[in-house]
Amino acid sequence: MQEAQPMSPAGRRIAAAAEELFYNRGITAVGVDLIAERSGVTKRTLYNQFGSKDRLVAVYLAERDRRWRSLVRAAVDACDDPLEAVTAPFEALWTWSGANTRGCAFINALAEIPDPAHPAHRIAADQKLWLLNLFEELAAAAGGPAPAALATRLLVLHEGALAVQPLPIDVLAQTADLARALVRSGAPPRR
Amino acid sequence: MQEAQPMSPAGRRIAAAAEELFYNRGITAVGVDLIAERSGVTKRTLYNQFGSKDRLVAVYLAERDRRWRSLVRAAVDACDDPLEAVTAPFEALWTWSGANTRGCAFINALAEIPDPAHPAHRIAADQKLWLLNLFEELAAAAGGPAPAALATRLLVLHEGALAVQPLPIDVLAQTADLARALVRSGAPPRR
DNA sequence: GTAGAAGTTCACCGATCGGTATACCTACGA
DNA sequence: TCGTAGGTATACCGATCGGTGAACTTCTAC
Incomplete structure (x- = not known):
């Protein structure tokens, strides 16, 4: 658990959007499509960066x-x-x-x-x-x-x-x- | 808000199953189909009794x-x-x-x-x-x-x-x- | 004897879910 | 100059989501 995650710029934007949405609307209620759209990123990029919703x-x-x-x-x-x-x-x-x-x-x-x-x-x-x-x-x-x-x-x-x-x-x-x-x-x- | 809900037998079974599932698995994560199945009831009956998931x-x-x-x-x-x-x-x-x-x-x-x-x-x-x-x-x-x-x-x-x-x-x-x-x-x- | 409530069966709806495939673009370092 | 990493665009997948339509049965109360 020592990884300092050198996130790409897109990765950081995704993480930021995910935090805002997950916290304010609930985890299950927020879909990956919405997160991708909010962070100005393709769903493909989201999955390249994080692999799955659970990991995100x-x-x-x-x-x-x-x-x-x-x-x-x-x-x-x-x-x-x-x-x-x-x-x-x-x-x-x-x-x-x-x-x-x-x-x-x-x-x-x-x-x-x-x-x-x-x-x-x-x-x-x-x-x-x-x-x-x-x-x-x-x-x-x-x-x-x-x-x-x-x-x-x-x-x-x-x-x-x-x-x-x-x-x-x-x-x-x-x-x-x-x-x-x-x-x-x-x-x-x-x- | 004074209604004492004279629930039908099926209604009570639905409510019981819903409580168990909602509490233990989370509200959003539980679908109406699962609740209907667990209470031995058709989805149609569920909607006849409660109108919508939100109301349930x-x-x-x-x-x-x-x-x-x-x-x-x-x-x-x-x-x-x-x-x-x-x-x-x-x-x-x-x-x-x-x-x-x-x-x-x-x-x-x-x-x-x-x-x-x-x-x-x-x-x-x-x-x-x-x-x-x-x-x-x-x-x-x-x-x-x-x-x-x-x-x-x-x-x-x-x-x-x-x-x-x-x-x-x-x-x-x-x-x-x-x-x-x-x-x-x-x-x-x-x- | 019949109306009405309660429930069943089953097919169906559009939307959204998490996740993938394919192909293309672009900046950068060896 | 070329490979590669990071990203885009678009189309697609099967499954599940909440919710509905329509016809049929079964029981009960007037």
Whole structure:
């Protein structure tokens, strides 16, 4: 998984069009013909570059994942205080979901692709597990009492904030506040 | 919207098959032919009963919503302590999502149906707003200081717990614990 | 005894799905 | 100068999509 995909100009245009369409309209609902037309490219070129729709879907998610991770990493690295760093992904979330009202691309992808054998399924699931792991590392580094439990709770908060994005309510600031409170107080009562 | 749908036997079989298929495979990915075959019914009958696929999708979500709400209502009503009642929906969630690993049907539907004008979109969105409203009512009844803010946070927790369902991690118990801690810390001691 | 609702059978519709075949054009490096 | 990689244009494939038309059966209620 180390390939830096030296995409051709046409390949990049296809990937960009695919991302916009897949995210905003859903993966299954968007046909390859439409993607080709939107990127000003022949269907033949699309298949020369990506081989199949499934592979294009995987590239779409992998590329989005890559960009998102680098945003999160940057937010974490910008923190001096290790306690502050734990909730940095929530700050990144603020930046990431600007005017998006379509929720999380990876959760949405899991909704459309139930098959665990599909490469796109793995990419989407791995993204969540990566974040969970990051939370745990950061929590441990901050010296809290139960880093794994805290990480689980932060992940739930994070995914919850994303999940309600399509609704006409503003939630991000409150969620970030709650996350910070959780981190500061250590992990609340184990039963 | 008060119709109690006196469905015919065939209609009920169609609705049952549609629910199973839509939930487990995704709405767009499932064709009407498959639903008809699974319910042992002709496509003609399906269209006589529901008129269109869109309407069948709406019925699928409405029916699921109805069942879910009655489960939540029952869980709430079973609580004597109004403080305990606030987190009753999390207990209902425990019952609701038995072996489900496909997440929330309504979030998934929103992922596949971006068009706000689609009836199914409204049903899915309304389900979340109903829960938000319920949380606020329960929080207010319990006498807490900021019921609206607490309700928002509980909704985020609830949706987060559902959203991570497809992942191989167990989260429900911890989320319910956190929800209870939130309620307890936000409300003044009873009597 | 008969009307009407519910359901079946089966053929059919145009559109779109993911994917392929063939042939041609063009810029560029050895 | 020539091969080749990247791209275009166009036509095509079988399968499936959501949806319809028309005639026939079966059961039930008035």
